[in-house]
Amino acid sequence: MHFIPDALDDYVAAHSEKEPQLLQQLTRETYQKILQPRMLSGHYQGRILSMLSKLIQxxxxxEIGTYTGYSALCLCExxxxxxxxHTIDINEELEDFQRSYxxxxxxxxxxxxxxxxxxxxxxKLTTKFDLVFIDADKPNYVNYFNLIIxxxxxGGIILSDNVLWSGKVIEKLQPNDESTKALIEYNKLLAEDPRIETVLLPIRDGLTISRLN
Structure with a gap:
């Protein structure tokens, strides 16, 4: 989902850091072999994740939601x-694909x-985290937040993806739309929880940056 005209979006991507060759290869193979390739973070958002990680060090x-490993590699930069x-994914069929990259x-x-x-x-994880990226099943976003906080x-940072959900968060809620309902609740939680300060960025499908006070 793009919230600015496609031509301007293309300009933004063209004037941002170039996509590394390995990630270009990963993108091509994901689109060739894996279902729902649009779940991939992609060039522009991947460079944002890389930049944020480099700033945070x-x-x-x-990472909650590995998919084919694109965002994990960006964050590792x-x-x-x-x-x-640590990256978690429920789909065991993607484990070898992820590891190969x-x-x-x-x-x-x-x-x-x-x-x-x-x-x-x-x-079960005993580690304390400096950076968390949430990009998994939307109905569990609140649960993930409560588990990781x-x-x-x-000063740790929580990044949350897809928080605008193609703009559905401001549309009339459909009775059976669990994902949108969950994201509305989650966005409200991030905005109101006194333990964090939050900025929601209209990047791609919405990316929230929350900093632990």
């Missing part, structure tokens, strides 16, 4: 040399994959 990252990124990158040893239900996995280091 995290030692520990948690700012990871400290001895840092670790992780190992082609300079960050293979810095990425730990977890396959299964994030609601069950997160409580006490696992954040002071």
């Amino acid at each position: 995290p030692k520990t990252i948690l 700012g990871l400290k040399k001895d840092g670790l990124l 992780f190992d082609k990158s300079p960050y293979g040893r810095n990425i730990k994959q977890h396959i299964g239900n994030a609601i069950e996995i997160i409580p 006490d696992k954040m280091n002071s």
Whole structure:
């Protein structure tokens, strides 16, 4: 979902940092072989994730929703040399695909994959995180937030993707639309929780930056 005209959106992407060759290859193979390739973060958002990670310079990252590994590789670009990124995905069929690209990158040893239900996995993680990226099933966003908030280091950053949900968050809510309902609740939570300060950016399908006070 683009919230500015396509021509202007193309200009923005063209005047941003170029997409690394490995990520170009990952994009092509995702579109060739994997269902729902639009779930990929893509060039422009990927460069935003990379830039934010480089500014934060995290030692520990948690990603909820790996898909084919594109965003994980972008986030690793700012990871400290001895840092670790934990990434969780429920689809075990993508594990080998993800790992093949992780190992082609300079960050293979810095990425730990977890396959299964994030609601069950997160409580078992003993790490405190500097950066968290939430990009998974929307009805569980509030649950993910509640699970990770006490696992954040002071000043830690939570990035939340798809928070505008193609603009549905301001439209009349349909009775069976669980994802939109959940995102409306989640956005309200982020705006009102006194433990964090939040800015919602109209980038692609909406990206929220929340900083732990």
